[in-house]
Amino acid sequence: MSRSDPSDCRHPARSWVDNAVRLIEADTRRSADTHLLRYPLPSSWAGDVDVALYLKDETTHITGSLKHRLARSLFLYGLCNGWIREGTTIIEASSGSTAVSEAYFAAMLGLPFIAVMPATTSPAKIALIESQGGRCHFVTESAQVYAEAQQLAEETGGHYLDQFTNAERATDWRGNNNIAESIYQQMSAETHPVPDWIVVGAGTGGTSATIGRYIRYRRHATQLCVVDPENSAFSVAYRTGDLDAVTGVSSCIEGIGRPRVEPSFLPGVVDRMVSVPDAASVAAAHHVSNVLGRRVGPSTGTNIWGAFGLLAGMVAEGRSGSVVTLLADSGDRYLDTYFCDDWLRAHQLDPAESVEVLAEFERSGRWP
Template identity: 30%
Template sequence: MLCSTIGQLIGYTPVMTIPVPNSDATLALKIEKNNPGGSMKDRMARSMVIAALEDGRLAPGGTIVESSSGNTGIGLALAAQEFGLRFIAVVDHHAAPDKIRTMRALGAEIRFVEGDFREDEVAVVERQRLAAQLGAQLPGALFMNQSDNPANPDGYAGFVDELLVQFPRGIDAFVGCVGTGGSMTGIARRLKRHNPRIRTIAVEPAGSIVFGKPGHAYYQSGTGTPAGDEVGKVLDYTCIDEGVQVTDTQAFETARHVARHHGLLVGGSTGGTIYKALEFIASGRLSGTVVTVVADGGEKYLGSIFDDDWMHKRGLLDPAIGEQLEFWLSGMACAA
């Protein structure tokens, strides 16, 4: 296919399957890191911009403002280029430095929130406040507010359409991460419409408050809802069969394992969904074709979760998780 705009490169991402021994399941990874901005968020970012232009909330030549830990911001930077708009990304210290560099390279203006925050504390509330303020004060500006924007989940219609073509015999379960709830809602709702028997499992970081557990700090980026913030209005709990939590260590060790044993660099939230998908398969709670998403690539986290010193200093290394993964994926215990 010949493309003339960056937006036309979004979607049609491939799938990589991983057999799971001693089970009747296959784990299928949809490689959303192959989108031009490197994540699944390219889909919903473009969807939100198109919707805002069509209904007049955003005028040609206007300014997009959004709070982002990086991936949505990169997607919005691409959409701003495509449609001739200005983009201001409001970020905090929790955003991966390479994501901020990528947004700048694509022409985004970066605004950091002020405040004294712990390294593992996500400053979402302050980010949202500043983004809303800029959207209200700047002429021709619009705060996209992805957490409450109905065009967020609508942006994943193409993702589901592609899955249904890639798996003509159907899929049995979908395991996805949940932050604002946009991707999980958009995907799970459409899968359920196609086949109500498809199991949908939503994964949040331990410390996130999406499913009512006590909140505390966590290192996983771009996923979950931290204490003090509100769960996004786009999240539809009725299309989710089960919500579960994954620890930073489980998520990050799984991402490292997938890189070293399957040659695929994935981000931390993807490591978390892969870990929980395998846990569900191993316990017999999921079977058949189980799909999860490579939401973004590990290339953005080479200085953090793929760096031994960074992991060690934060107490996030745990060889036992690698042994568990080796058992699940090879059917053999890892040598001591």
């Protein structure tokens, strides 16, 4: 008697989940890894010190941002835990790039997707989410998004992806082509293959958790720096040890910074935190956009500001090495905000002083 294929006995619900995982994996295989770009630092001020800055270009994901990785992991996490089935309504608390990427994966699997967001969300972001087949559900206060998303999931019998809790749980931090493993593989043939620093921002905390854990797991000498914008609770928690810290104010830099410490943020894997003024993030985003010849988003500006400071410290110490940070998303998403002079004036964001700091860094390699 011949043995039958075990798949022949699968319950129809399992067959749908198996196919959903296959679709996500097939999409991943069709996508090349994101580029690692070498930033053109001036050679004149380094002298005998050889320093290099690399940018992991997450804008090349099909949904245009770092959050594509997170969305993929959250869907696989929900599918493999039995929380997402055929017809499940997918709910998320997000008004930004995470929702855009999650709407993409929901559409791929034929699932309805609802993004819960403040009513003040820009029309451009709403349009991006809707272009991927998602629906937007609005609340009056940003702090309401968590409870409203959970309530919607209960009312619809759906699944709340909950990026802020599950970001550090859903990603396989030991490897499996996560962003940390990808960085080290791409750096392997460089002059300084093990970076002195990797610099990232924290929105959910998931990216810093993945990279910080991987560094320790692989016993690399790299240190992890998390850059944090004004009004974010993460830097307060890191400085005081109070994981219940709240600021009650939303960050002005989209994609990073939170008014509360999210469950996925793991301060124990962070070696240094740097608080970056909002105007400095904007100035650095404009600066890098000019250097690269294409716009980058404001959280990339935050990353760059932190990376430049670390590089200047290495130059001052006469220490050669490399620094890696992320191009998180495209600045084309922010034409009516961070790249609009009227919007910057309305939000009292004057980058002039920070522009001078950046110019001095490019001229001399020095940092305030």
